[in-house]
Amino acid sequence: MLSYIVKRILSAIPVLLVVSIVIFLIIHITPGNPASVILGEEATPAQIAELEESLGLNLPIHQQYFSWMAGVFQGDLGTSYFMNSPVTEAIGNSIVPTISLAIFAQIISLFIAIPIGVLAANKRGSLTDSSMMVFALLGMSIPSFLLALLLVLLFGVQLGWLPVAGFRPLSEGLLIHLQYLILPAVSLGAIQAALIARMTRSSMLEVLNMNYIKSARAKGVKNFGLILKHAFRNALLPILTVVGGTFGTLITGAVVVETVFNIPGIGQLVINSIERRDFAVIQGVVLFITVVYIFLNLIIDILYGMIDPRVRLDRK
Amino acid sequence: MKLKRSFIILFFLGALALLIAACDSGDEPTEADGSGESEETEGGQTGGTLNIALNAQPPTFDPVMTTSTATRDTARMVFESLLVLNAEYEATPLLAEEVENENNQTFTFHLREGIMFHDGEEMIAEDVVASMNRWKENANQASEIIGNNEFEEVDEYTVSLELDEPSSMIMSTMANAGQFGAIMPKEIVEAAGPDGVTEYIGTGPYEFVEWAQDNYIHVSKFEDYQPLEEEPDGLAGARTAPVDDIYFYIAPDSSTRLAGIQSGEYDLAYQLPFDSYQQLMETDLQVEPSLAGDMVMQYNSSEGLFSDPTMRQAVNAALNLDEILQASLVDPEIYTMGANLMEDENVQWATDAGEEYYNQNDQDLAQQLLDEAGYDGEEVKIVTTRDYQHYYDSSVVIQEQLENLGMNVSLEVYDWPSLTDLVDDESAWHLRVNGYTFRPNPTQMLYIQSDTAGVAQDDQADALMEEIETADTEEEARASWEELQEYIWSDYLPGTKLGRYSHLYVMADYVDGFVYSNGGIFWNISVNN
Numbered sequence: 001m002l003s004y005i006v007k008r009i010l011s012a013i014p015v016l017l018v019v020s021i022v023i024f025l026i027i028h029i030t031p032g033n034p035a036s037v038i039l040g041e042e043a044t045p046a047q048i049a050e051l052e053e054s055l056g057l058n059l060p061i062h063q064q065y066f067s068w069m070a071g072v073f074q075g076d077l078g079t080s081y082f083m084n085s086p087v088t089e090a091i092g093n094s095i096v097p098t099i100s101l102a103i104f105a106q107i108i109s110l111f112i113a114i115p116i117g118v119l120a121a122n123k124r125g126s127l128t129d130s131s132m133m134v135f136a137l138l139g140m141s142i143p144s145f146l147l148a149l150l151l152v153l154l155f156g157v158q159l160g161w162l163p164v165a166g167f168r169p170l171s172e173g174l175l176i177h178l179q180y181l182i183l184p185a186v187s188l189g190a191i192q193a194a195l196i197a198r199m200t201r202s203s204m205l206e207v208l209n210m211n212y213i214k215s216a217r218a219k220g221v222k223n224f225g226l227i228l229k230h231a232f233r234n235a236l237l238p239i240l241t242v243v244g245g246t247f248g249t250l251i252t253g254a255v256v257v258e259t260v261f262n263i264p265g266i267g268q269l270v271i272n273s274i275e276r277r278d279f280a281v282i283q284g285v286v287l288f289i290t291v292v293y294i295f296l297n298l299i300i301d302i303l304y305g306m307i308d309p310r311v312r313l314d315r316k
Numbered sequence: 317m318k319l320k321r322s323f324i325i326l327f328f329l330g331a332l333a334l335l336i337a338a339c340d341s342g343d344e345p346t347e348a349d350g351s352g353e354s355e356e357t358e359g360g361q362t363g364g365t366l367n368i369a370l371n372a373q374p375p376t377f378d379p380v381m382t383t384s385t386a387t388r389d390t391a392r393m394v395f396e397s398l399l400v401l402n403a404e405y406e407a408t409p410l411l412a413e414e415v416e417n418e419n420n421q422t423f424t425f426h427l428r429e430g431i432m433f434h435d436g437e438e439m440i441a442e443d444v445v446a447s448m449n450r451w452k453e454n455a456n457q458a459s460e461i462i463g464n465n466e467f468e469e470v471d472e473y474t475v476s477l478e479l480d481e482p483s484s485m486i487m488s489t490m491a492n493a494g495q496f497g498a499i500m501p502k503e504i505v506e507a508a509g510p511d512g513v514t515e516y517i518g519t520g521p522y523e524f525v526e527w528a529q530d531n532y533i534h535v536s537k538f539e540d541y542q543p544l545e546e547e548p549d550g551l552a553g554a555r556t557a558p559v560d561d562i563y564f565y566i567a568p569d570s571s572t573r574l575a576g577i578q579s580g581e582y583d584l585a586y587q588l589p590f591d592s593y594q595q596l597m598e599t600d601l602q603v604e605p606s607l608a609g610d611m612v613m614q615y616n617s618s619e620g621l622f623s624d625p626t627m628r629q630a631v632n633a634a635l636n637l638d639e640i641l642q643a644s645l646v647d648p649e650i651y652t653m654g655a656n657l658m659e660d661e662n663v664q665w666a667t668d669a670g671e672e673y674y675n676q677n678d679q680d681l682a683q684q685l686l687d688e689a690g691y692d693g694e695e696v697k698i699v700t701t702r703d704y705q706h707y708y709d710s711s712v713v714i715q716e717q718l719e720n721l722g723m724n725v726s727l728e729v730y731d732w733p734s735l736t737d738l739v740d741d742e743s744a745w746h747l748r749v750n751g752y753t754f755r756p757n758p759t760q761m762l763y764i765q766s767d768t769a770g771v772a773q774d775d776q777a778d779a780l781m782e783e784i785e786t787a788d789t790e791e792e793a794r795a796s797w798e799e800l801q802e803y804i805w806s807d808y809l810p811g812t813k814l815g816r817y818s819h820l821y822v823m824a825d826y827v828d829g830f831v832y833s834n835g836g837i838f839w840n841i842s843v844n845n
Contacts, residue, residue, distance in 0.1 A: 033736075044767070157579050260571070262569065
């Protein structure tokens with residue numbers, strides 16, 4: 001197991017290097033100057049040049065890259081030009097709302113998806129099955145921004161039940177924390193729920209057709225216990241893959257929902273930094289997101305081994 | 317098995333209860349709720365919290381470093397200057413008690429005594445000297461007038477400035493709302509780097525508490541603040557701080573600000589979309605369209621097709637500004653038309669000189685001028701952005717109008733940072749629509765200054781500008797400006813002013829005391845519910 005983990009971590013290094021070069025080149029080739037954004041339209045070329053020099057933007061591009069990478073290897077992702085604070089600090093501040101949102105959205109999606117998927121599989125071919133799957137299809141088809149805006153209009157503006165913008169940290173209380181997260185989490189979780197429900201159904205159907213399930217039924221095991229204890233656990237592996245993948249998307253892909261609900265998370269940070277041409281933050285966040293993806297995939301692979309003892313990671 | 321089932325049921329019920337509880341707790345007052353916590357006094361209610369939705373995060377909280385309006389509107393709650401503009405754009409003392417002016421060349425500033433910084437120290441002349449000299453180095457308009465001269469300490473409460481040449485502009489430049497000369501403690505000024513100060517200590521009615529990046533800026537009432545006794549007048553007069561805490565929430569998405577003010581999440585929202593005006597007027601919210609600046613179609617008069625003034629005059633003659641403004645600014649309630657290039661309330665400078673050249677919509681004249689200029693179907697490139705929808709919408713209508721005139725027009729759309737970068741390359745564009753906020757005097761108007769990208773140098777305009785700057789009296793300066801504005805419209809035409817746009821400020825019905833003067837003013841706002 002340990003050697004497998006080490007191998008996976010080593011194989012991530014070239015991926016990170018390629019990502020760092022590509023993102024660095026893309027954002028430095030894009031027109032736009034952070035010094036102009038900071039100083040405003042009236043700044044003279046001399047003032048812009050002075051700020052560029054102090055930010056290190058006047059150096060040749062390869063020099064800027066190597067100096068950035070030298071910092072990265074020491075855990076320093078650079079300093080935000082716009083916010084004048086370390087990129088790691090900006091990521092640290094933004095990751096909290098994003099993780100809260102991702103976890104809550106994932107919980108909501110699992111609460112919706114697993115029962116729907118299991119029920120649909122159990123009642124295969126029935127009206128319940130069809131209606132559940134239509135519901136899932138609908139969830140996958142609605143764009144998250146549209147659902148977000150509809151929820152805002154209904155629960156925020158019309159009914160006034162829930163706040164429509166912002167984020168309150170857990171330190172202000174669990175209820176107020178959740179109150180601000182409900183609408184964005186539902187918007188974000190709906191698509192994931194649809195995806196997981198479909199995967200749960202197909203995975204359960206596969207398992208329910210296996211011989212050991214038939215034997216269990218023949219032995220008189222009750223349906224509820226059969227599904228939960230015998231079928232669901234064995235159907236969990238492909239579901240877990242989807243959950244892991246979608247959780248990565250929730251952490252890194254909540255750009256639209258964070259913008260609509262004004263949540264100061266990673267997605268919002270990237271969007272704002274692109275608008276400000278804050279190169280340091282953009283490249284730092286992209287690198288961070290890449291690491292998160294690689295890490296999540298690794299965790300999922302390790303969980304495979306724990307859930308299904310037949311999977312032996314070392315022998316792969 | 318029974319135990320497991322009970323556990324699952326309990327778990328589901330618990331989660332459900334949590335969600336319902338979260339929904340139900342909407343009525344509870346929170347720290348960031350504009351309601352509650354205020355108390356009735358003779359002059360209205362005091363206390364409470366005001367939640368303002370800002371449209372952009374300031375690039376810095378140091379107002380000396382940038383012309384950003386987001387910095388201007390937030391930082392002036394904390395920092396103050398020697399002079400400020402009143403509602404009629406006259407320079408009026410704030411931290412100065414009195415200003416002695418000898419022939420527009422030698423100025424003596426007598427400081428108000430007993431003014432405290434937020435760190436508990438008293439403001440004295442050495443702080444003012446350090447602050448004003450840093451401002452002079454960073455603000456272009458100031459450094460052009462003051463040159464190598466410096467503010468000097470005369471005694472503990474007196475500061476002087478001597479110029480090489482007289483300038484009738486220095487007082488209004490010192491009072492300018494954007495990139496203003498914020499007075500800070502000397503030690504903080506001396507510790508400032510090229511990207512500004514790192515500690516935000518001022519003398520304003522509110523003190524800086526916290527800036528959670530991309531989330532909010534929190535300022536709270538400064539208890540030792542000493543307001544002027546005069547009535548509030550623009551940026552001048554008494555600043556009272558009735559509200560204890562103000563949160564500026566950074567909400568760049570306009571639909572979020574709109575939903576936030578409608579749902580009560582915010583008490584006041586900045587710059588809502590123009591097309592939401594009618595919808596907002598049907599609610600209980602207070603809607604304040606506040607004239608904020610001019611939307612100008614700038615010609616690239618430095619290089620290419622439009623370096624020929626006859627081409628610029630042809631386009632100016634052709635434009636139907638009613639159509640352009642209706643398409644871009646939507647509602648006549650939120651824009652005005654006219655040739656005046658200075659703010660209408662600006663008693664010193666406002667004039668209609670050259671109005672016969674505004675909104676001509678004369679296609680025959682335009683065609684004649686095009687022929688005279690020898691236009692032969694060359695491509696005219698309009699560059700624009702969707703980041704400011706009204707710039708884009710007006711560009712589309714301009715394109716259509718010029719194509720109807722027989723011109724070959726293309727429209728290129730960029731994001732805002734790319735566009736600002738692009739316009740520095742004078743070979744890359746011909747026309748662009750841009751917004752310019754009001755300035756206290758003509759010498760600060762960017763689109764008539766030849767050091768702005770795409771603006772041609774013009775001897776006659778320069779000579780008239782020089783006359784304005786060195787005029788002995790206000791009357792002489794105004795006469796020169798009237799002549800210059802006429803010349804701008806008739807011949808020079810670095811840009812065509814399309815119209816005057818408003819910013820839509822919207823606030824809850826319990827918010828009282830909002831004033832717009834060179835941006836939103838929040839220090840006299842109270843929350844009355």
